[in-house]
Amino acid sequence: MDFGLSQDQQMLRDAVSRCLADTSPLSHVRECAERDNPLSDQVLRALNDLGVAGMLVPEEHGGLGMTLLDAAVVAEQLGYAVAPVPFLASQVLAPIALRDAGNEEQKAHWLPKIASGEARIGIAISETVEARDGAGVTSAAGKLNGTALFALDFEGADAYIVADSGGRLHLVGAKASGLEAIALTTIDRTRSVGELRFDGTAAEPLADDGGVATARLRAAGRVILAADSLGAGQAMIEKAVDYAGQREQFGRLIGSFQAVKHMCAEMAARHEPCRSLVWYAAHAFDAVPNEASLVACHVKSHTAEVHRFVARTSTEVHGGMGFTDLLGLHYWFKRIGFDRQVLGGPEAVRAEAAALQGWAKAA
């Protein structure tokens, strides 16, 4: 019995944390956020040197064959540093999709390239969570038509894995003819998302399993987004506590006022159990598959609620300075906002959790 991170996972956490502290200080994040393509090659290379790109790629394809809990450990650090790098889609979901649903040829072609950092695959499964008017992809005879919104890790992707309206997955080259790719600007300038418009675009199907692989991607994605929020929330709590311990008003440190202390205590009290839930949800993805989808819904919706509270409260503790661009606190605020909505806001995810338990019809 050992509920927690292994020694290897703690070492991984520390290594990634040091790497990001060196290569991705706030000044670099700010620089990236002001560009059209915010993703940082410099930070990505440094992370790849640690083996992050190949974490979820099986060993026989040149990767490290690690678990989602290992990836969650990395995601937490990326959120903590608001690191402007592709990760969720290209280094977690794409290898899982290929590993679970790719054919031998697809695996042999893509997985070693993902592991070495030579290739990146974006993911577009937004419509399987909540379809919107004017979006949705149909597939027939190896061709895709329609629009996929919110393709994740969009910029610099060599290919995309796209879910059609039946939940089946397809692999499309980024340069395929009949594909129009449009970058979307979001509140979070440390991530890259885009819209994919298909017009008779040639695509290779991944193994058709009636949507099981897509459901697994949603679960993994939700855990990783929650882990990212966990790190961002941790950073925001630390910043609030530090600021309250330095800033004086009315002749004393604001952190000595009970009103301010209670805001910080509430953030910590609500944040801390999220860490345990993230660990369990990530562990369950690999080790307790019958619970994985439900607990992924729980971790996504719960951390979203808690960290919206943390994002707002930490900003308030900083007073007017929290609202400015000067401190850069807003990068964490926006990152948490991004994590909340992507792959389903809390209400949508809770509706899915209710359906999984037979308490409601599936949407």
Added chain:
Amino acid sequence: MDLDYGPEYDVFRKQVRAFIEAHSHLAPPSSDRAARPSPEAVEWQRLLIEHGYTARTIPREYGGYGAEPDILQSRIIAEEFARARVAGGLANQGISMFVPTLLELGTEEQKRRWIEPTLKGDIVWCQGYSEPGAGSDLANLKTSAHIENGEFVINGQKIWTSTAKQADMIFCLVRTEPDAPKHGGISYLIFSMDTPGIEVRPLKTMTGHAEFNETFFTDVRVPMHQIVGQRGQGWFVANATLGHERGMLGDPDALENRLQALIALMQEERLGQGRAIDNPVLRDRLVALQAEVAAMKYNGMRILSNSLRGEPGGMAKMIVKLQSCELAHQISALAIDAMGELGILYHNSPRERDGGAWQWNYMFQLGLIIGGGTAQIQKNIIAERGLEMPREPKTADMARQKQGAV
């Protein structure tokens, strides 16, 4: 991450399960809120001690089972009794607070005299800590005890003394050195509730029941040997076990059981066109609470792992009382909302659900948020000890004064 307890613990779990299956018909109802244990509950307690399912690690010479402490075994026992919804032995302040205090700080004679009858339910204790002017700020207590002819003579008043009406004995904090600094002049005395000069008045709460009492002392005479620890050390004696009380108020198994009861209620209760659970707003709230209960469950496993490694519980443990009490209250609040207008029925009214337990819980749990250190005190602890935030200047000044005095 390894959630297996290991094969020897699996064997142990099977034994616990087999015991529960074979004997659960003898158990008193889990919901028994009586302050004085029923004969049935006393018999059940004896059976549990005999098999080591309660008082497990208390030495045999004091009436316990005498097993070596084993965190996982204790956890498995708690899990299995909760899972089967079978009462896991007596839970009262004598057992949860007074016995650990004596084990840690009592004399050999005190241990031999008091622990066994307390464990067996023959002696019921009440706790005399809080006063009208000293609740969360316990060091402010005023009840005094001066010495006269080799006896303590106690005068003053206590409040929130649960079970005082039924109790045989009280463990009580009194000020014995009025001139000593706040924390320094307090002693921890034990005495019989039959002692002349004690008056107990039931204190009816918003639940409509008198779960607590006010206790008045007028020239109550207590022999000087009925002190636990040294004179003037009562603050430290009491603090040794306050942690046990807070731990007791954050049991993840209890939260899980309440959530399951809520799910059952919402699946059964008809409301408008369907069941309560068919209402999307109520269902959304239910799933949100389910996620929070899961977070507290895994937080509990993390604390358990920390103890197994001999590490302190840290922030994960510090937040348990605050979060669990609030969450328990939210669960009851949703249950009442899910009943709609039926949610206002109480006191054996026709159409009342679950014997009014949800309404009682909703009100009583508000008391638990306040008791054992209010939510505000918990937040101060989290901020100052957990996040190392600056102390209130007043408290810091007092700490300096105290250092100066020492």
